[in-house]
Amino acid sequence: MSKSRMVLSSFFVVLFLLFFVALWSRKNNEHSLIRCAKCNVLFISVDTLRADHAGFMGYQKNTTPNIDILASKSFVFTNTRAVSSWTLPSTMSWFTGVYPSRHGVTNKIVFVGNKEASASISLTAPxxxxLAQVFQSQGYNTAAFTGGAGLNHDFGFNKGFQTYKDDVDFAGFSKTGPQTIQWLEKNKNYPFFIFLHGYDVHGQHIPEGGYDKRYVDFLYTGxxxxxxxxxxxxxEDGLEKGSVYLTKEDVRFLTALYDEKINRADSFLGEIFSYVKQNNLDQSTVIILTSDHGEEFYEHGRIDHGNTLYDEIIRVPLVIHIPNNMPEKNNVPASGIDLFPTILDAIEIKTQNIENQFNGISLFSDGIKKRKTQFSETQYRxxxxxxxxxxxxxxxxxxxxxxKHELFNLFLDPREQKNVFQSFEKNEDTIDLNNTINQILQ
Incomplete structure (x- = not known):
C-alpha cells in the first residue's frame, strides 16, 4: 500500500472513531453539554401553556412558530411536570428549587395565629x-417583568430583583415584552438575569382588540x-360543583380561543427573540422557556386550573437554549424544582450553600438519570x-x-380516564407510590 493511501486510510479511521465518540456523547447528555460560563439568562414563563398545545411538542396546529424555531436549536425536555397546578406555588418553586410544601407559598394568604397575612416567602421560609439573589450576588443586573396577580411582589417574588414590574394584573407580553426591551436598551452591555412573564394564555386575559377567532369553527352556534x-x-362552578356542563362544540370553541392566545403570545415572543439576535446577545444568553402549569378543557369535567393535578394541567413545555450546543430532546422526568440548579449549572455558577437547599437537581447532571418520580401538589384557595x-x-x-385515591396507567390510559385504584389498592407499586408522597412531605 502506498504511503498516500495509508495516510488516507488512517484519516478515515480517525474520522470514523470521532463519529462514534460524538454519537456516544450525544447518548450521554451530561457529556454533550457545552456550558456558557457567566452568560446572561433570559427566563420566560408563558403562563398556562400546556405541553401538548405547542408545535415542537407535536401539536398539529401552527400555534408556536417562533418558539418552535427556538426549540429546534435547544434542549427540549419532553417529560416535564409542574410542581403545582397554579401560578403562585409553581413559580415560587422555580425561584427556590424546593417543593411548595417547603417554601410555604401555597396560597395567597397564610394564618399567623388568628390573623391573616399575605403568603410572602419572607414570612413562610425566610x-x-x-434565584435572583444568587444572580445579584454574582454581579448580575436583575429584572423581572410580570403580569402581576399571582406574581405580585407582596408574595416575595421580588426578592433579589433590582427591578420588579407587576403593576397591571393579568398583563400579557404586549405589556411585559416592551418593558423588557426598554430595560435591555440600558443594560444589555452588562451581565443580566431577566424573568419575563405573560398571562396571554390565561383565562383572565383577553387579547388586545379582542379575539379574531382564527382557529374557531365558523359553524359554532353555541x-x-x-x-x-x-x-x-x-x-368557580367547577370548583364548587366538581364539574360543569359543556357540549363538545363548546369545548372546541374554548380550545380554539386558547390556541389563538398561544399564537398571539408566540408573536410577541418572536419580537423578543429578534431583539436578542439583532443586538448580538444570542451567543452570550441562555434562554429558558416554560410554563407554570397547563389548562383543563373538560377532560375531567372542568375548565381552568388549580384544583386538580391531571396531566393536562401539570404537563408543561420546557426549552433550554444554551449557545453552541446541538439540539437535543430528552425524556428524563423533569420538574419545576430543577430549574434553579439547572440554570446555575448551565452558566457555571457554583454556590455550595445554595445547592444544599435544593429539592431539585440539574437536568444536565449524572444524578438526573437516577430520578424515578415527579411530585406535584395543590392546596388551591x-x-x-x-x-x-x-x-x-x-x-x-x-x-x-x-x-379519594386515583391510580392511572399512563401508558394504557394517557388521558387518565380509568381509575384502577380499587383493583390495585394493595399492590406493591401502589403502596410504594403512597409511601413516596409521605417521604417527600416529611
Whole structure:
C-alpha cells in the first residue's frame, strides 16, 4: 500500500472513531453539554401553556412558530411536570428549587395565629435563597417583568430583583415584552438575569382588540363568548360543583380561543427573540422557556386550573437554549424544582450553600438519570389538598379532603380516564407510590 493511501486510510479511521465518540456523547447528555460560563439568562414563563398545545411538542396546529424555531436549536425536555397546578406555588418553586410544601407559598394568604397575612416567602421560609439573589450576588443586573396577580411582589417574588414590574394584573407580553426591551436598551452591555412573564394564555386575559377567532369553527352556534367573566364563572362552578356542563362544540370553541392566545403570545415572543439576535446577545444568553402549569378543557369535567393535578394541567413545555450546543430532546422526568440548579449549572455558577437547599437537581447532571418520580401538589384557595406522584407509567393521586385515591396507567390510559385504584389498592407499586408522597412531605 502506498504511503498516500495509508495516510488516507488512517484519516478515515480517525474520522470514523470521532463519529462514534460524538454519537456516544450525544447518548450521554451530561457529556454533550457545552456550558456558557457567566452568560446572561433570559427566563420566560408563558403562563398556562400546556405541553401538548405547542408545535415542537407535536401539536398539529401552527400555534408556536417562533418558539418552535427556538426549540429546534435547544434542549427540549419532553417529560416535564409542574410542581403545582397554579401560578403562585409553581413559580415560587422555580425561584427556590424546593417543593411548595417547603417554601410555604401555597396560597395567597397564610394564618399567623388568628390573623391573616399575605403568603410572602419572607414570612413562610425566610431562610431560603432565591434565584435572583444568587444572580445579584454574582454581579448580575436583575429584572423581572410580570403580569402581576399571582406574581405580585407582596408574595416575595421580588426578592433579589433590582427591578420588579407587576403593576397591571393579568398583563400579557404586549405589556411585559416592551418593558423588557426598554430595560435591555440600558443594560444589555452588562451581565443580566431577566424573568419575563405573560398571562396571554390565561383565562383572565383577553387579547388586545379582542379575539379574531382564527382557529374557531365558523359553524359554532353555541352561547359561549370566551370573555373573562364567563371563564371565571366556569372555573368557580367547577370548583364548587366538581364539574360543569359543556357540549363538545363548546369545548372546541374554548380550545380554539386558547390556541389563538398561544399564537398571539408566540408573536410577541418572536419580537423578543429578534431583539436578542439583532443586538448580538444570542451567543452570550441562555434562554429558558416554560410554563407554570397547563389548562383543563373538560377532560375531567372542568375548565381552568388549580384544583386538580391531571396531566393536562401539570404537563408543561420546557426549552433550554444554551449557545453552541446541538439540539437535543430528552425524556428524563423533569420538574419545576430543577430549574434553579439547572440554570446555575448551565452558566457555571457554583454556590455550595445554595445547592444544599435544593429539592431539585440539574437536568444536565449524572444524578438526573437516577430520578424515578415527579411530585406535584395543590392546596388551591384552601378548597383542595391534593398530591400526586408519577413513577414510570404509573400515576397516583391522593385527595386528602375527599379521602379519594386515583391510580392511572399512563401508558394504557394517557388521558387518565380509568381509575384502577380499587383493583390495585394493595399492590406493591401502589403502596410504594403512597409511601413516596409521605417521604417527600416529611
Amino acid at each position: 431562610n431560603l435563597t432565591t 352561547k359561549l363568548t370566551g370573555d373573562k367573566e364567563e371563564q371565571k364563572q366556569l372555573r 384552601y378548597a383542595v389538598d391534593i398530591k400526586s406522584v408519577v413513577k414510570g407509567d404509573k400515576k397516583f393521586i391522593q385527595d386528602e379532603d375527599k379521602q
